Amino acid sequence: MSLPDYKTIGKQSSAPVQSKSQVVHLNIGGHVFSTTLGTIRKFPNSTLAELINGSSKRMDSEGRYFIDRDGTLFTHILEYLRTEKLPCEHLQEVHKEAIYYDIKPLVKAIEETPQFFGETVGRQQFLARVPNYRENLEVIVRVARAEAIASRHSNIIVCVLRTEDDLSRYNDAIDSLDAPRESVVSFGPWKAPASVEDLLDCVKMDIEAKGYKVKIQAHSVDKGFLFKSYDFFYKLVFTWW
Incomplete structure (x- = not known):
């Protein structure tokens, strides 16, 4: 060996x-x-x-x-x-x-984790059913920045249409606004149990995640509007300083 x-x-x-x-x-x-x-x-x-x-x-x-x-x-x-x-x-x-x-x-x-599950399985799956959600966020931010010249606030009007029935009344509703039709950013309708409040919470959360300070208020139409009042409209208020 x-x-x-x-x-x-x-x-x-x-x-x-x-x-x-x-x-x-x-x-x-x-x-x-x-x-x-x-x-x-x-x-x-x-x-x-x-x-x-x-x-x-x-x-x-x-x-x-x-x-x-x-x-x-x-x-x-x-x-x-x-x-x-x-x-x-x-x-x-x-x-x-x-x-x-x-x-x-x-x-x-x-x-x-509950946070990750809620974000991916709940919130993101809901937002995937809201047409043009991400694109609308980009429009909102772009318009808000354009209107920020020499102003502390930018006010952006959004229209939230929860159902197909809401959509059918959209034209009459938007005609009641004093804002130009093309300046209103519209969301919906969507097929999911989430409410209008849920959608607005998502909008606020995602805009603030970009670093902006924003709050959402109901936007009332002209009191002289003769037809049924509509609660489709909300005002996003950006604060710059």
Whole structure:
């Protein structure tokens, strides 16, 4: 029986052994983090572990592992790896990062939270049934900005038509306004149990998510209007300072 080649043994013994407690430094989109190798490898089949250990790993000029992602959101990823604590905010954004890093337990845990479930299964599915919802939001913001010249407030009138019956009375209703027809942004009708108040809450929430300060008021038509009064109209008030 032949003895093992001492050169081969020497090469094997000289290979560096990576300890789970080894400190690693990360540069995530310009944000620097320090943690242990064991934390990064908590889910060894994740893309994050592969990005650190695989052949595709990249280093910055300071010798830190570099990943070109949002470093602010990585704070929540790292906190979960350390403590399995879920973030309390930015769930949608953290969910996308968890998918990118392929941290399946985090993806699943976020999807089971009431906030994420309500947003994706409830609110977003409702809004998908409101024709031109996203496009209307862009129009509202664009008009509001155009009317903000030398003014503290911008007032935008929206028309919310909950049912097909509301739509059939739309022409008479809009003729009662003192505003030009083309300046009114209309929503609906939609086929979902959500109410007009639900739709207005969504509009306010999504506009404020863009960084604007807005409130919604009922907009009364001319008191002299002879036909049935309509409550289709609301006023969005943007405040600029």
